Structure formats: C-alpha cells, structure tokens
Amino acid sequence: xxxxxxxxxxxxxxxxxxxxxxxxxxxxxxxxxxxxxxxxxxxxxxxxxxxxxxxxxxxxxxxxxxxxxxxxxxxxxxxxxxxxxxxxxxxxxxxxxxxxxxxxxxxxxxxxxxxxxxxxxxxxxxxxxxxxxxxxxxxxxxxxxxxxxxxxxxxxxxxxxxxxxxxxxxxxxxxxxxxxxxxxxxxxxxxxxxxxxxxxxxxxxxxxxxxxxxxxxxxxxxxxxxxxxxxxxxxxxxxxxxxxxxxxxxxxxxxxxxxxxxxxxxxxxxxxxxxxxxxxxxxxxxxxxxxxxxxxxxxxxxxxxxxxxxxxxxxxxxxxxxxxxxxxxxxxxxxxxxxxxxxxxxxxxxxxxxxxxxxxxxxxxxxxxxxxxxxxxxxxxxxxxxxxxxxxxxxxxxxxxxx
Numbered sequence: 420x421x422x423x424x425x426x427x428x429x430x431x432x433x434x435x436x437x438x439x440x441x442x443x444x445x446x447x448x449x450x451x452x453x454x455x456x457x458x459x460x461x462x463x464x465x466x467x468x469x470x471x472x473x474x475x476x477x478x479x480x481x482x483x484x485x486x487x488x489x490x491x492x493x494x495x496x497x498x499x500x501x502x503x504x505x506x507x508x509x510x511x512x513x514x515x516x517x518x519x520x521x522x523x524x525x526x527x528x529x530x531x532x533x534x535x536x537x538x539x540x541x542x543x544x545x546x547x548x549x550x551x552x553x554x555x556x557x558x559x560x561x562x563x564x565x566x567x568x569x570x571x572x573x574x575x576x577x578x579x580x581x582x583x584x585x586x587x588x589x590x591x592x593x594x595x596x597x598x599x600x601x602x603x604x605x606x607x608x609x610x611x612x613x614x615x616x617x618x619x620x621x622x623x624x625x626x627x628x629x630x631x632x633x634x635x636x637x638x639x640x641x642x643x644x645x646x647x648x649x650x651x652x653x654x655x656x657x658x659x660x661x662x663x664x665x666x667x668x669x670x671x672x673x674x675x676x677x678x679x680x681x682x683x684x685x686x687x688x689x690x691x692x693x694x695x696x697x698x699x700x701x702x703x704x705x706x707x708x709x710x711x712x713x714x715x716x717x718x719x720x721x722x723x724x725x726x727x728x729x730x731x732x733x734x735x736x737x738x739x740x741x742x743x744x745x746x747x748x749x750x751x752x753x754x755x756x757x758x759x760x761x762x763x764x765x766x767x768x769x770x771x772x773x774x775x776x777x778x779x780x781x782x783x784x785x786x787x788x789x790x791x792x793x794x795x796x797x798x799x800x801x802x803x804x805x806x807x808x809x810x811x812x813x814x815x816x817x818x819x820x821x822x
Contacts, residue, residue, distance in 0.1 A: 434478030440468035501601040506559040511762040514564035529579040537618040545655025555590035555607045562591040563746035586610035588695035595740035609663030616646025628706040667692035672727030690730040713745035714803045749804045755779045759818045766792040
C-alpha cells in the first residue's frame with residue numbers, strides 16, 4: 420500500500436516510493452529506496468519537499484493512526500502506457516538554460532549510480548527513470564540544446580556524461596523513427612545504461628592516452644557482457660536496456676562484438692545504440708584525440724555506413740533528427756560571414772545561425788542572428804568550416820549565449 424505522508428513524519432525503517440516534487444531538485448538519484456539510516460532520515464526531511472509517498476508493505480508506517488493519510492493500492496492492475504508531458508517545442512535559447520541545470524544534475528546522478536555498480540551495490544535501475552524522463556523530455560522539446568551541451572564534456576566526466584548524451588540521442592532517434600512514448604523512454608534508459616559495464620574495466624585503461632595493448636583492448640571489449648550481467652542481477656532493467664547494453668558494439672556487417680551479429684540479427688534498438696554511441700564518442704574530446712565537429716562526424720559516419728558498420732535506414736533517420744548542420748557547427752555563408760548553428764528544428768538546410776566573423780576582412784564582426792529560413796533572404800550556407808583554419812577559439816560561446 421502506498422501512502423502520502425508529511426516529510427516531518429519520516430522515520431528510519433520506512434521505504435520511500437517517491438518524492439512529491441521535481442526530480443531535478445532532488446538530492447537523490449533514486450526515486451525509491453529504504454530509509455535505513457539516520458543520515459537518510461535527515462536528508463529526506465531537508466530535501467525541499469513537503470510530502471513523500473511511502474510503501475508500507477516494504478517498510479514501516481507512520482507512528483500514529485493513518486486516518487488523515489492519503490492511501491492508494493501499490494498496484495492497480497495493468498497501467499496505461501507511458502506518455503510524456505510538457506514537451507511542446509521550445510526555442511533553443513530557452514531550452515539551453517533548463518538543459519544546463521539538467522546536465523549538471525545528471526552528471527552527479529549517473530556518477531553515483533555507476534559508483535554503486537562498481538562496488539556491487541546496484542539494486543534497482545528503474546530508480547533512474549525520472550532522470551531518463553527529464554533528459555528525454557528536454558530532447559523532445561528541442562534536441563539541439565541538451566545534445567550540444569553534453570558534447571562539451573571534460574575528460575574526467577566522459578564516462579558519465581557520455582551515458583547522458585547517448586540517452587538523449589536515443590530519445591531523439593526513437594522519436595524520429597516514430598516510436599511511442601513508452602518505447603522512447605525504454606530506448607533512452609538503454610542509452611543511459613549502455614556503458615555501465617565499463618565500471619568493471621580499470622580506470623587507467625579507460626583513460627589511457629596511447630594505443631591499447633591487445634590485453635587492454637580485450638578488457639575493454641568485455642564491458643558489454645559485464646554490463647549485461649550487472650543489469651541482469653539488478654531489478655528494473657527492461658529487455659530493451661539489456662539488449663542495448665550487450666549489443667551496442669555489434670556492426671551491421673557482422674564485424675562487431677561480442678557475438679558478431681549481422682544485419683537483422685541485431686535488434687533495432689541495438690542498431691540505434693551503436694549509432695548514438697559512436698556519434699557522441701567521436702564528437703567528444705578524449706585524452707588521446709580532440710573531438711570532431713558534429714557535421715564532420717556525420718560525414719565520417721556516412722562513410723562507415725557505406726562500409727557496413729551501421730544500418731543505413733537508421734543512420735539516415737539519425738541525420739534527420741540531429742540535422743545536417745547540428746547545433747554548434749561552424750559554417751560559412753555565401754556572404755563570406757562565419758557563424759555557428761543555433762537551431763535547426765525549423766529547417767535542416769536553412770538553420771538559425773549566429774554570425775560573428777568576416778572572411779573578407781578576416782576580422783570579428785558584431786554578432787548577429789540570421790534565420791536562413793526567412794522568405795526572400797539572399798543568404799545560405801556555402802560550406803562547413805574548421806575553426807582552426809581561421810584561428811578561431813572558444814566558438815562555443817556564440818551558441819551557448821545566443822541572445
């Protein structure tokens with residue numbers, strides 16, 4: 420039986436089912452857990468909510484009679500399929516602010532969850548679902564904001580924010596493929612958990628700046644199976660999450676691992692995971708190489724798709740949801756001005772661009788937003804550009820602060 424109680428009545432021995440408040444404001448990465456220590460009682464009482472739901476079948480009830488408490492059955496038969504709320508399209512500038520807070524909170528939550536996995540204390544991954552729902556909802560409002568922000572990860576944050584990025588990319592791709600909200604959420608969960616097996620790989624191997632030895636590469640190649648075992652032993656991992664975790668390194672031509680599956684032998688969800696995993700990996704700075712820009716990464720992945728690495732149909736859908744010129748891409752306009760893509764939700768070929776540099780005078784110009792989709796505008800993208808060619812630094816500031 421679930422019961423809503425005032426937070427002041429929390430005591431040790433209760434089982435908290437859910438906080439009555441936004442997950443973003445919660446200090447816990449889990450939604451459901453046993454309040455089994457005085458420190459947890461203190462944290463729950465001071466977490467900023469007025470009420471919580473407890474499950475009295477899994478823990479203690481309140482001390483006094485429950486006449487004034489709101490109760491409902493813990494299970495009410497088959498639940499309706501999940502639907503996202505608050506996912507109306509949002510301008511990138513507005514979503515960036517919300518996404519920045521989400522990225523920071525997500526990093527902390529995934530860090531905690533993965534450390535629990537490393538110590539063998541991962542018990543219920545379904546508790547990560549509020550995080551998954553927040554990430555997916557941000558992407559559904561505007562995919563460019565969170566996906567571009569999380570690409571700017573530091574080396575020390577890579578493992579955790581890579582998981583957040585793949586979660587977001589999986590949600591965007593699932594929506595592009597026309598999957599329903601519940602399947603989008605499950606795909607996003609698979610993205611969040613796909614690399615949890617890396618907790619079984621020594622840290623010095625994961626962050627080695629040089630080429631891996633055969634033995635070290637063998638240890639890395641073991642992470643899908645290790646992750647599958649971790650998730651199978653924990654509660655709450657769906658078949659989709661398990662499948663994405665185990666098979667996201669399979670390749671469409673059969674040359675991947677761990678099982679060398681080929682074509683349709685690989686599930687659609689795992690084929691999606693393979694694309695999302697590689698895209699974030701090659702656009703991110705690593706100890707051994709700088710990340711490629713988003714547009715160049717898509718060009719490389721198109722070549723690899725022709726070579727047999729990815730499902731061509733799913734890759735084409737991925738390009739459509741990310742955009743030919745993803746947010747943050749440096750482009751040269753026909754006028755000779757350079758700018759970064761701010762928003763491509765209205766048009767893949769005619770995005771909103773913030774110009775700031777003239778190639779004719781080789782000098783900076785006052786930043787200006789140019790909507791290439793406006794009727795009658797005599798301006799268009801001529802080519803993608805490399806910032807190093809023009810000795811440009813920190814171009815991220817132009818799309819991180821688009822106003």
